[in-house]
Structure formats: C-alpha cells, structure tokens
Amino acid sequence: MSTFTDDTHIKDLFKQAMLELLTERREDFYDLFSEALEDMLMVSAIREGENSKTVSKAEVLRALGGTG
Numbered sequence: 001m002s003t004f005t006d007d008t009h010i011k012d013l014f015k016q017a018m019l020e021l022l023t024e025r026r027e028d029f030y031d032l033f034s035e036a037l038e039d040m041l042m043v044s045a046i047r048e049g050e051n052s053k054t055v056s057k058a059e060v061l062r063a064l065g066g067t068g
Helices: 003-024 026-050 057-063
Strands: none
Touching (some): 003 026
C-alpha cells in the first residue's frame, strides 16, 4: 500500500469519525463552539476597550439604568 493511499484512508476514517461525533454528541460540540465564540468576542471587546476613553463608575451605572 502506498503512502498516498494510507493518507487518503486515514483522512476518510478521520472524516467518518468526526461526522459520527458531530451526529452523536451534537450538544457537546454546540457548547464547545459556543464557549469558544464567547471567548473570542470577549477578547475583541477587551481590545476595543483598551483603545477607548475611560469612564467613571457613575457613568456606567447611569448607562445601565442605575442611579450612579
């Protein structure tokens, strides 16, 4: 058996295994990707915040509908 055939067979097996996992453990993958997306968005928000002006706690509370 040649290396190309071995590589193709391994890729096919991997694809089949991933498809089975995605089908059988759909909720787990949803949770995993959801958390990863939240983390990426949090990093983006932090970076954006580092480049914006600073506001007081009172201003934040006012914006959130508090009494600040």
